[in-house]
Amino acid sequence: MTARIERPLSPHMQVYRWTLTMALSIVHRATGIALYVGTLLLVWWLVAAASGPAAYANVQAFTGSIIGRLIVFGYTWALMHHMLSGIRHFVWDLGYGFKANEREALTWGALIGGIVLTVLIWIIAYMIGGGR
Helix, strand or coil: CCCCCCCCCCCCCCCCCCCHHHHHHHHHHHHHHHHHHHHHHHHHHHHHHHHCHHHHHHHHHHHHCHHHHHHHHHHHHHHHHHHHHHHHHHHHHCCCCCCHHHHHHHHHHHHHHHHHHHHHHHHHHHHCCCCC
16 A cells, blocks of 8 residues: 655645735736726617617716716726736736746736726727716
8 A cells, every 4th residue: 555645735825935926917917807897787788779778878877977977997907907918918928028027017017007998098088088
């Protein structure tokens, strides 16, 4: 009979020192889930637009409310952040950006870029009249 070999357990998250790269990789997964939920809102809007003025007015009333605008703003940020983090992961898949300074630059770029693009999209939307 063979003796059972005791192997070390995988370390828990408390063992690792949290880094921005680690946190944003987790946020990337969370924004992917949020995009699934937010896409239901997009489908609701499209179905309402096809259903007629009354259904469309209901969706517009919801998305025009404070809660609705916060949800749509969050959806916009999730989309922009997920896109930029996806590009970051793609760069890594190509074999680039693994040095500590490159990894940090890509991570900060995804974080700041997601926020900047979200705000820029909303500013442009309000400038062309979408925020009335």
